[in-house]
Amino acid sequence: MSICILIVDDDRLVVEKLAKGIGWERIGIESVLTANNVRQAMKILEEAPVDILLSDIEMPQGSGLELLEWVRGRDLPVECVFLSSYAYFAYAQKAINLKSSNYLLKPVSNSEMEEVLAALVKDIRGRRQVLEKEDRKEKRHLFWKTYLLQETWNGAWLERARQEGIYKPERRVCLHLLRIFPGVEQKTRDVTLNHFIVRNVTEEFFEREESAGRLEAVVRRCDSEWFLIFEAGGMGESVSAYRQCLERTLSMRICIYIGRDCPEAELHERRKYLEWIEQEAVPGDDGLVRESEWVKKDVKALTAPWKEWEQEMVDVDTVREVEKKVLAFIRRLWEDHQVTVSVLERFRKEMMQMIYRYFDRQDLLIARVFDGREFDGDVIYTGALDELFGCRYGRLPYRSLDFRFEHYAQPSYQGHSVVNYTVSEDFTRITEFKFLTGQRDTDGTTIVKEYPFAYTGAEGEIPYYAILNEENMALYGKYRALADGIKRFHLLGRLAEYKYYNMDAMAKKAMELAERL
Ligand SMILES: Cc1cc2nc3c(=O)[nH]c(=O)nc-3n(C[C@H](O)[C@H](O)[C@H](O)COP(=O)(O)OP(=O)(O)OC[C@H]3O[C@@H](n4cnc5c(N)ncnc54)[C@H](O)[C@@H]3O)c2cc1C
Numbered sequence: 411m412s413i414c415i416l417i418v419d420d421d422r423l424v425v426e427k428l429a430k431g432i433g434w435e436r437i438g439i440e441s442v443l444t445a446n447n448v449r450q451a452m453k454i455l456e457e458a459p460v461d462i463l464l465s466d467i468e469m470p471q472g473s474g475l476e477l478l479e480w481v482r483g484r485d486l487p488v489e490c491v492f493l494s495s496y497a498y499f500a501y502a503q504k505a506i507n508l509k510s511s512n513y514l515l516k517p518v519s520n521s522e523m524e525e526v527l528a529a530l531v532k533d534i535r536g537r538r539q540v541l542e543k544e545d546r547k548e549k550r551h552l553f554w555k556t557y558l559l560q561e562t563w564n565g566a567w568l569e570r571a572r573q574e575g576i577y578k579p580e581r582r583v584c585l586h587l588l589r590i591f592p593g594v595e596q597k598t599r600d601v602t603l604n605h606f607i608v609r610n611v612t613e614e615f616f617e618r619e620e621s622a623g624r625l626e627a628v629v630r631r632c633d634s635e636w637f638l639i640f641e642a643g644g645m646g647e648s649v650s651a652y653r654q655c656l657e658r659t660l661s662m663r664i665c666i667y668i669g670r671d672c673p674e675a676e677l678h679e680r681r682k683y684l685e686w687i688e689q690e691a692v693p694g695d696d697g698l699v700r701e702s703e704w705v706k707k708d709v710k711a712l713t714a715p716w717k718e719w720e721q722e723m724v725d726v727d728t729v730r731e732v733e734k735k736v737l738a739f740i741r742r743l744w745e746d747h748q749v750t751v752s753v754l755e756r757f758r759k760e761m762m763q764m765i766y767r768y769f770d771r772q773d774l775l776i777a778r779v780f781d782g783r784e785f786d787g788d789v790i791y792t793g794a795l796d797e798l799f800g801c802r803y804g805r806l807p808y809r810s811l812d813f814r815f816e817h818y819a820q821p822s823y824q825g826h827s828v829v830n831y832t833v834s835e836d837f838t839r840i841t842e843f844k845f846l847t848g849q850r851d852t853d854g855t856t857i858v859k860e861y862p863f864a865y866t867g868a869e870g871e872i873p874y875y876a877i878l879n880e881e882n883m884a885l886y887g888k889y890r891a892l893a894d895g896i897k898r899f900h901l902l903g904r905l906a907e908y909k910y911y912n913m914d915a916m917a918k919k920a921m922e923l924a925e926r927l
Contacts, residue, residue: 413531414441414459418451418474419466419493424516428464431520437528438535448472452480460488461534462527467494467501475501478508489530493518550576552853554627556819558637558681567819579675584623584644587667587684588636590660601633604660608636611659615652622646637681642671653697665693668700692749712748714739714757716764723768736761755869766800788927789896792903794873795889801867803888806908808865808873811838813858821852837861876908883908900927 415434419425425444434442443458445451448471454460463481465474478490490510494501497515505513512526553576556563571577590604609628616625623641630636638645645652649666657664669684684701691699719732740757743749791798796806814837827845831838837859844855865873876882886908893901902923904911911919 412440413438413461413534414443415439415462415464415527416443416445416451416454416458416460417464418445418448418469418477420446420469420471421466422446424466424493428523432524432527433520437524438531439527448474448477448480451477455481455486455488460486462530463488463490464527465490465492467492467505468496475504475508478505478510482508489534491526491530546576549574551627551629552819553577554637554639555629556817556854557678558629558639559631559815560817561814563819577674579673581674582642582671583626583674583677584640584642584671585669585677585680585684586638586640586644587631587669587688588638588656589665589667589688590634591663591665592634593662604633605630605636607659608656611656612636612638612652615648615655616640616645619648619652622648622652639677644668644671649698650696657697663697665697665699667691667693668698668702670701690750690752692751692754710748712743712753714760716760720764720768720771724771758869759867763800770800786898788898788900790900790902790923791893791906794905795886795893795901795908797867799889799892803885805865805867806873806886806889807877807882809862809875809877810865810871811874812861812863814861815856815858817854817856819854821855823855823857873905876904876910878908878910 417425417428419428425446429442429444434440439462441458443454443460445454447469451463451465455463463478465477467474474492474494481488481490490505490508491512491514492501492505492510493514493516495516502513511530514523514526553571556567557577568577572579588608590608592599592604608630612628613625616622622645623643626639626641628636628638645666645668649668653664653666667684667688669680672680687699687701687704691704693699714736719735723729723732740749743753794806796803822844823842824840825842825845827842829840831840839860840857841860842855842857843849844851865871890901893899900923901907902920903916
């Protein structure tokens with residue numbers, strides 16, 4: 411971190427006296443340049459990395475104040491000390507406006523000058539250190555983002571990160587996956603606010619937490635998930651306190667999946683493992699799942715006595731007793747270590763089917779259940795028609811899409827916003843967002859690949875495209891006949907009508923229906 415000074419004075423003797431008389435090395439200045447007029451000084455400032463300008467004010471070919479104005483106009487990171495024979499208020503005022511660091515009146519002793527310059531050098535070094543630290547932190551954050559979120563990277567990129575000391579393959583780190591569960595109220599909250607809170611609370615909490623490993627980075631995986639990278643040891647014993655603190659700040663439930671320590675070189679693989687655990691494991695009340703304690707269990711295909719419970723609800727005309735039995739059943743599953751995410755998903759679906767069947771047998775309309783009397787106005791239904799009737803004739807087939815995001819540390823991936831792939835690839839489309847939004851960011855680019863798959867109705871899947879063929883239309887016709895039997899009930903949209911609509915066509919259709927009603 412060398413520091414360079416430029417001395418400007420039309421009096422050659424003053425320049426020489428300063429250049430030879432000051433103990434430059436002692437006060438931390440490595441390079442001393444000199445000029446006898448403003449023009450010479452400007453040329454030097456354009457070519458050399460000058461940190462401090464020590465300038466006279468009144469010079470025949472242009473004043474030191476004009477020189478500093480020129481420096482500020484170019485945004486050069488230069489500190490300035492004026493050395494003048496005149497104590498004019500106007501000069502001092504202008505010097506302050508131009509953010510000069512000091513204004514000294516000649517004659518100045520060498521020791522006085524050394525004291526002023528040494529303080530300035532200390533200040534410059536301090537600021538540089540902060541900037542370098544920030545810059546390094548930013549670089550590391552970018553590295554973790556690419557390393558963790560991207561499926562593949564270029565070997566040269568990793569090697570460069572290694573040479574810069576950002577990536578240390580042998581160093582042991584610990585990965586955590588944090589997931590938030592927004593309630594109905596928080597779902598409308600801006601997701602960037604959640605990210606801001608998670609990042610800031612996490613950084614502040616672990617800055618002062620001595621029982622935890624050092625926090626390396628907080629990387630957003632999606633709107634509700636973050637990777638937290640720590641030095642070996644991870645959050646240690648502070649995990650529960652941290653979780654409570656973040657839960658209080660966000661006002662929502664949080665789960666943390668805690669990985670094992672591993673070398674940085676293995677982190678990418680550990681990430682996949684942790685994601686898999688997240689998909690399978692159901693955290694207990696403490697909201698924590700530890701990789702070191704979690705083993706994939708052989709889950710027995712336990713089926714609840716749905717038919718029996720359904721009959722009981724019909725016979726006794728109350729759901730209270732069955733509700734207790736459902737809770738007891740889940741508790742037993744939990745105690746037998748039989749609870750996984752997929753088990754609970756299946757359980758919820760089967761329970762919904764039971765409730766639909768019960769409603770059906772009781773000849774109950776949902777509207778009557780909610781407010782005690784049948785709603786007799788118009789109802790517009792935009793959801794999936796098969797699901798409305800509990801998929802009783804089987805599911806209407808849809809094509810769904812798996813959107814996989816990738817980030818690349820390069821200015822562009824494909825040079826266009828959208829490229830469609832009809833046969834050559836497993837994916838059908840690549841969208842590169844920066845060409846849609848007109849971003850000029852050259853550090854990286856984010857794309858999404860769309861992989862088609864058959865919709866099964868599993869949690870998280872979305873039915874995107876109706877598959878229009880004779881067989882499916884016949885199935886739709888059966889559901890349609892059921893809906894036609896309901897008075898003042900209108901089916902609208904791609905799901906209810908089992909059709910493909912473009913947005914404009916859909917909006918037109920909706921407005922026409924509203925007009926008619
Ligand atoms: C992947 C994809 C890409 C597309 N790209 C384009 C494009 O580039 N340009 C274009 O013009 N069009 C595009 N479209 C089409 C466009 O999205 C649709 O035309 C439009 O969204 C259809 O509106 P909709 O109201 O029918 O369905 P949706 O927008 O899906 O709305 C249905 C609504 O019903 C609600 N709902 C579901 N179930 C229930 C229930 N049981 N009870 C109550 N409410 C329920 C849903 O929450 C949803 O709000 C695309 C469609 C897809 C799937």
